[in-house]
Amino acid sequence: MSKGQFNHMTDKASSRLSPHTRTLANSLVSIVGLGLMGGSLAWALRERRACREVVGVARREETVALALERGVVDRATCDLAEGVQEADIVVLATPVRTILRLLGEIGPLLPEGCLVMDVGSTKREIVAAMERLPPHIRPLGGHPMCGKEKAGLEAAEPGLYEGKAFVLTPLERTPPEAVELGRELVEAVGARPVLMDAERHDYIVAAVSHLPYLLACGLMAAVDDLAQSDDACWQLAASGFRDTSRLAASDVTMMLDILLTNRKPVLEALAAFERRLQELVSLLEKGDEGGLRVFMEVVAQKRESL
């Protein structure tokens, strides 16, 4: 055995810390998926020198090249096994249903004690899939409350997480020191950890995130129907329309995964919205000025106090 090989093995061995002495600073972090969310996370960790090394795993060679060129990661590969084999922390940063698939495959590829996190926008199905990981893996669900309409590494920026809430959903099997390590990672990129269980998370985001998306889609479709017979429609669409419909331009694959893995909470949020909208319709049909004013003043005050 040559000295070089021996040194390499020593380095590798020393890099595998016990889960109990692991901190973010001495961890190798592998980010699987270098799109907007994963790319921004890798970039933020690297720019802040928050961990020992950032390794990226991407599906396409061009993404690997771009990530290296921009300095988003220290190393990158298209090979999942190679990308995670030395990881202390793995963060899955793909659309939700790809995360679910990866969780079914990744177990045997991970070193003992590895912390597996994700940034998927729904948590119940992901946490259920994490439950099935081998016992020597430490899983922790995650969902940062930030994003953009533009997807992909091109849109990534190291400041994306700054000041944003980042939900962490521990499993019963997640040891406290794994939660602490996840919290450390979240704080390292400038985000604010919010701990809650997966089911509660999914009900809340159905209302504050998936419902607004569906309203934006419905609005775009309804106005487009009208625009078929009157093209001046788009000419008169001002900033109010643009803001209200902005989410309709979200990445379709990401949103489709979200909706299909969160159907029950989303349908309940839609029903709650429809009850309130129907209340407005009925006040307007009756020309009930007093009732309308009360409804409108209450929501205006709430909105201003946000």
Added chain:
Amino acid sequence: MSKGQFNHMTDKASSRLSPHTRTLANSLVSIVGLGLMGGSLAWALRERRACREVVGVARREETVALALERGVVDRATCDLAEGVQEADIVVLATPVRTILRLLGEIGPLLPEGCLVMDVGSTKREIVAAMERLPPHIRPLGGHPMCGKEKAGLEAAEPGLYEGKAFVLTPLERTPPEAVELGRELVEAVGARPVLMDAERHDYIVAAVSHLPYLLACGLMAAVDDLAQSDDACWQLAASGFRDTSRLAASDVTMMLDILLTNRKPVLEALAAFERRLQELVSLLEKGDEGGLRVFMEVVAQKRESL
């Protein structure tokens, strides 16, 4: 009669130009209502030296004082008769139902040939009230497609109209040179005149402006219902929620007047929206991935092309 008085009368007589030789540059413009819209319009006209003089009419003495202090107008008064008696152009810039009331009172106060415009957000009822003005008055409906959530002169800015569409709705009785003068005023503040009839305007804005407002209200109310039992809701409301709900903070008096003077088009826009939302609900209930993807891709493309 003293020389001063005589001179005053001569000045006044010479200021009353024939409607046929009137241009914006030689016009005295009276703006009734010095809130966000009227204040910004007055300020833009004055800053660009677009007309001979800008006179403001406000309800409260404090607004008159603030308008003079900020240089928004050349002169200002709380007395409507005094404010409009020498006007070549009067612009009514109050909530819609106040415009309707003013149109019923202002006729006898206006000099011969005066152009009366407005900036009200619905046009059918206003144009009907303009129809009843004395025959020597020249009416022209108007609606600039801009605004802010914050109301009042404090929020006014001379650049508010820049690059925005400004709908003009001439009546059958409106002579072409009056339309031209209105168009000149619109262009002078940097806006883009869009001519259409009042009914068509009201149907379009019901869809692109009043519907988004009602969706924002319904969204705020629905999420507030959920937040009653889970206060983490607001913590997780990110930029997507903020944009989609932004219009719910609009000025209530202004929006109430808009809804109540545009009920039929607004109810039709709501019905068109509900049909499309119901389509989404049904696709989601069935878990129809292909159908959802098509719906979402179509609206995403439309939204991106805006």
